[in-house]
Amino acid sequence: MGYKPKLVCFSCKFGWAYLRDMNALGEDVEFLTPVECSGRLDALHLLKAFKERADGVLILACEEGHCHFQEGNFRTLKMLYLLRDVLEAHGIEKARVRIEFSLDPEGRKILGRIARMKESLSALGPLNRALL
Amino acid sequence: MGEKPKVAICWLGACGGCDEAIVDLNEGLLDVAEAVSIEFWPVAMDYKYDHLAAFGKGEIAVGLVSGHVRNSEHAEVAHLLRDRCKLVIALGACACFGGTPALANLVSREEILDAVYVKAPSVVNPDGRLPQVETAWEEEILRLPAFFDHVYALNQVIEVDYYLPGCPPPSELIRNGVRAVLTDDLPPKGSTLAPRKALCETCPRNKTKPMRLEIHGPIRRIHEVEADPEMCFLAEGILCMGPATRSGCGETCIRSNTPCRGCFGPVPGVSDPGSRFISSLAALLKVGTTGDPEAVMASLGDPVGYLYRFTHPVSTLGARRLSQATEETP
Numbered sequence: 001m002g003y004k005p006k007l008v009c010f011s012c013k014f015g016w017a018y019l020r021d022m023n024a025l026g027e028d029v030e031f032l033t034p035v036e037c038s039g040r041l042d043a044l045h046l047l048k049a050f051k052e053r054a055d056g057v058l059i060l061a062c063e064e065g066h067c068h069f070q071e072g073n074f075r076t077l078k079m080l081y082l083l084r085d086v087l088e089a090h091g092i093e094k095a096r097v098r099i100e101f102s103l104d105p106e107g108r109k110i111l112g113r114i115a116r117m118k119e120s121l122s123a124l125g126p127l128n129r130a131l132l
Numbered sequence: 133m134g135e136k137p138k139v140a141i142c143w144l145g146a147c148g149g150c151d152e153a154i155v156d157l158n159e160g161l162l163d164v165a166e167a168v169s170i171e172f173w174p175v176a177m178d179y180k181y182d183h184l185a186a187f188g189k190g191e192i193a194v195g196l197v198s199g200h201v202r203n204s205e206h207a208e209v210a211h212l213l214r215d216r217c218k219l220v221i222a223l224g225a226c227a228c229f230g231g232t233p234a235l236a237n238l239v240s241r242e243e244i245l246d247a248v249y250v251k252a253p254s255v256v257n258p259d260g261r262l263p264q265v266e267t268a269w270e271e272e273i274l275r276l277p278a279f280f281d282h283v284y285a286l287n288q289v290i291e292v293d294y295y296l297p298g299c300p301p302p303s304e305l306i307r308n309g310v311r312a313v314l315t316d317d318l319p320p321k322g323s324t325l326a327p328r329k330a331l332c333e334t335c336p337r338n339k340t341k342p343m344r345l346e347i348h349g350p351i352r353r354i355h356e357v358e359a360d361p362e363m364c365f366l367a368e369g370i371l372c373m374g375p376a377t378r379s380g381c382g383e384t385c386i387r388s389n390t391p392c393r394g395c396f397g398p399v400p401g402v403s404d405p406g407s408r409f410i411s412s413l414a415a416l417l418k419v420g421t422t423g424d425p426e427a428v429m430a431s432l433g434d435p436v437g438y439l440y441r442f443t444h445p446v447s448t449l450g451a452r453r454l455s456q457a458t459e460e461t462p
């Protein structure tokens with residue numbers, strides 16, 4: 001027991017919790033980084049998160065049609081399809097990266113989404129770092 | 133005139149292509165031999181490691197070292213070269229970034245040994261015997277280098293002063309590099325002795341690359357299509373690493389109607405060319421409202437093999453420094 005997956009979460013500032021003080025969300029969101037559009041995420045950010053011992057990455061993006069930069073969310077989705085292959089080749093299961101599209105100005109869903117992701121990560125167990 | 137500067141040329145985990153590129157200097161090699169004294173070159177002449185060890189610390193002016201580090205012999209020779217050579221130049225993609233053999237980092241040492249010595253169709257090995265670092269034979273102990281769990285770029289094992297990339301580096305680049313050393317006309321240590329621009333900037337097809345590049349529909353792979361000999365590959369939806377790759381190769385592949393695979397390594401300032409390419413490709417690929425982004429991205433086939441073909445050990449996920457503690461040594 002006792003395994004606590006380390007989850008890194010990036011959330012789009014325009015769609016998630018912009019009416020709320022992120023710091024107030026508590027310690028469950030230890031590695032939560034708000035970004036100005038999920039489309040600003042570079043594949044490198046995710047690779048670095050895994051290299052620096054994350055067990056999973058959750059991206060909270062805007063709903064389809066609501067991206068402030070037209071299609072940043074969709075671009076990130078496309079990026080993830082390629083990146084997941086790269087991750088899998090290194091023994092990082094595809095399910096360790098998740099993107100959720102929604103709008104949540106009050107940040108009410110964030111804790112639930114993080115908990116859900118952590119649950120799936122716990123089910124997967126610690127990341128096999130043999131190839132990293 | 134004083135003594136000629138001494139040069140050592142050595143291969144570690146290499147195919148010999150980089151040595152061949154030196155031989156390809158042709159008559160130019162005579163000029164090189166005129167200007168320097170080649171003291172060590174195992175591929176071309178009968179030298180043993182003892183010969184190298186007999187030199188004093190820093191007595192050799194420059195060591196041109198090709199190949200990656202995959203076993204304890206490579207590591208030992210790399211350290212010896214570092215000690216005896218004043219300057220060490222990593223020659224070729226394997227020494228600079230690990231090269232194609234480093235795609236083996238995507239499987240473990242155990243899987244490799246099993247595939248090669250047990251499962252290969254031409255092998256009969258019912259007892260599953262694997263090569264041992266030490267084997268007692270009659271009164272003797274026979275020794276083999278230890279096979280590491282990872283392929284390392286040269287600078288993950290010893291300090292490297294300069295880099296001459298390419299698979300192999302063009303002879304001209306080698307000649308200029310050696311000349312720069314001899315005339316002491318060198319950039320700061322750690323520099324790559326090749327232009328800083330991206331390949332696209334020197335590519336003859338650049339004029340056909342649209343200002344706003346967009347790729348519609350699936351990515352095409354070069355063996356599946358008959359590529360237009362004039363058109364920018366990316367504009368035709370064929371993957372080309374030119375935008376993320378350093379120039380200086382003379383566009384050999386492009387001129388043979390083959391897209392760039394990235395053997396010159398990343399442009400300055402980019403640490404992980406593969407991930408840079410993934411991010412740009414995601415922006416370039418237009419899927420349309422009815423398209424299936426997953427299927428379009430899957431058309432790339434083997435993204436890791438393509439995007440990290442030469443650079444896996446220096447990539448974000450693949451980077452490691454050789455630590456004797458983590459690798460078995462004899």
Ligand code: SF4
Binds near residue numbers: 341364365366
């Ligand atoms: S993408 Fe390839 S073909 Fe097009 S300009 Fe760049 S190097 Fe040349």
Ligand code: SF4
Binds near residue numbers: 299331384386392395
């Ligand atoms: S075109 Fe690309 S792969 Fe070909 S030699 Fe030049 S850098 Fe290397």
